[in-house]
Amino acid sequence: MSEDVRPDSGRPMSSGKRALILGTAAVAACGAGAWGGHWWLTRGAVIGEEAKLLTASFEALDGKTTPISTWQGKTLIVNFWATWCGPCREEMPEFVKAQNEFAAKGLQFVGIAIDRRAPVERFAKNLAINYPILLGDAAWLEAVKTMGNPQGVLPFTLVISPKSEVMLRRVGKLKYGEIEAIFA
Amino acid sequence: MTPVVWAADSDGPLPVDEAFPVTASFVGGKLALQVGVTPGHYLYRDRFEFWVDGKDIGSAVSPKLTKLSQHKGKVKNDPTFGKTTVFEQPFVLELVPVAATKTELELVFQGCSEVAGICYPPAKRLFALTAGTKNLPAKALPPPSLKNQFKPQVSQ
Numbered sequence: 001m002s003e004d005v006r007p008d009s010g011r012p013m014s015s016g017k018r019a020l021i022l023g024t025a026a027v028a029a030c031g032a033g034a035w036g037g038h039w040w041l042t043r044g045a046v047i048g049e050e051a052k053l054l055t056a057s058f059e060a061l062d063g064k065t066t067p068i069s070t071w072q073g074k075t076l077i078v079n080f081w082a083t084w085c086g087p088c089r090e091e092m093p094e095f096v097k098a099q100n101e102f103a104a105k106g107l108q109f110v111g112i113a114i115d116r117r118a119p120v121e122r123f124a125k126n127l128a129i130n131y132p133i134l135l136g137d138a139a140w141l142e143a144v145k146t147m148g149n150p151q152g153v154l155p156f157t158l159v160i161s162p163k164s165e166v167m168l169r170r171v172g173k174l175k176y177g178e179i180e181a182i183f184a
Numbered sequence: 185m186t187p188v189v190w191a192a193d194s195d196g197p198l199p200v201d202e203a204f205p206v207t208a209s210f211v212g213g214k215l216a217l218q219v220g221v222t223p224g225h226y227l228y229r230d231r232f233e234f235w236v237d238g239k240d241i242g243s244a245v246s247p248k249l250t251k252l253s254q255h256k257g258k259v260k261n262d263p264t265f266g267k268t269t270v271f272e273q274p275f276v277l278e279l280v281p282v283a284a285t286k287t288e289l290e291l292v293f294q295g296c297s298e299v300a301g302i303c304y305p306p307a308k309r310l311f312a313l314t315a316g317t318k319n320l321p322a323k324a325l326p327p328p329s330l331k332n333q334f335k336p337q338v339s340q
Contacts, residue, residue: 082303083264084294084303085296085302085303086262086264086296086303087296087301087302087303088303089263089264114305114330115330116330123264137330138305138327138329138330141305141327149196150196151196151197151198151199151200151302151304152304152305153197153297153300153302153303153304153305154302154303154305155302171196171197171300171302172197172300172301172302173301
């Protein structure tokens with residue numbers, strides 16, 4: 001990540017943040033193996049209520065109670081969203097595309113909708129979403145505040161490694177190129 | 185698989201009360217809300233709800249509201265919801281006249297940040313007003329149930 005502008009805002013990035021990102025990128029370049037040696041990922045790899053999320057169960061659109069652990073061992077992208085959130089809806093077609101493209105490499109998207117069932121079902125059908133959509137209650141908007149999303153806004157996305165380490169926390173849209181980079 | 189650096193953004197979106205600072209006034213028996221909208225943000229007109237002394241006086245489109253003044257909003261063509269009116273500029277909302285000398289006003293609102301590419305969940309705020317109060321800041325209340333928000337005209 002070398003761009004000098006906040007990816008989601010177009011506003012200039014602070015010098016402190018730029019240093020942090022460049023610093024971590026430099027450490028990344030020195031890392032050995034896909035995951036080993038990346039201390040900044042494994043140290044405090046799960047924060048706040050992320051551990052609770054990874055062991056939580058949600059109602060799926062088919063009515064079944066589905067634990068997040070169903071997808072343990074995959075590269076899991078958990079996307080909190082809602083139909084009442086325009087930016088959420090805007091990024092989802094790219095998630096559908098990425099799920100198709102990278103499923104064979106172990107990618108599994110899971111959407112957690114903080115919303116009512118009816119509009120979620122309608123939206124999922126219209127977009128032909130090809131990954132599981134679960135229904136979360138509003139309490140998760142509080143829980144995400146402990147996961148690097150202090151304002152509890154949407155969309156919010158976590159990328160979780162097959163070893164259940166959180167690789168990336170994104171407040172705002174996750175771009176296709178960023179997903180692609182994970183599997184490069 | 186390529187490692188990804190930590191992408192948490194310490195600047196992040198503004199707190200909702202900084203993005204949308206709301207104050208209330210109660211002068212001459214008239215309730216008014218001064219609604220701030222930080223540049224690059226917007227509020228949905230149809231997602232306002234109001235209670236005066238615990239009594240639901242409706243949404244921003246309710247005829248019970250005496251005036252939606254100074255700013256009529258902008259129509260956005262939402263790909264999912266169709267035409268929706270949003271407020272991108274500060275505005276004043278005049279509510280029902282109240283005969284009492286003190287009153288409680290509860291407000292629900294919801295908006296998004298264009299610059300951060302995010303939406304805030306619905307926020308609920310309380311104003312405990314006495315006659316003559318001007319520009320009183322809100323007290324936060326627990327967020328409203330999502331089941332009661334996003335009614336059919338908005339999300340269906």
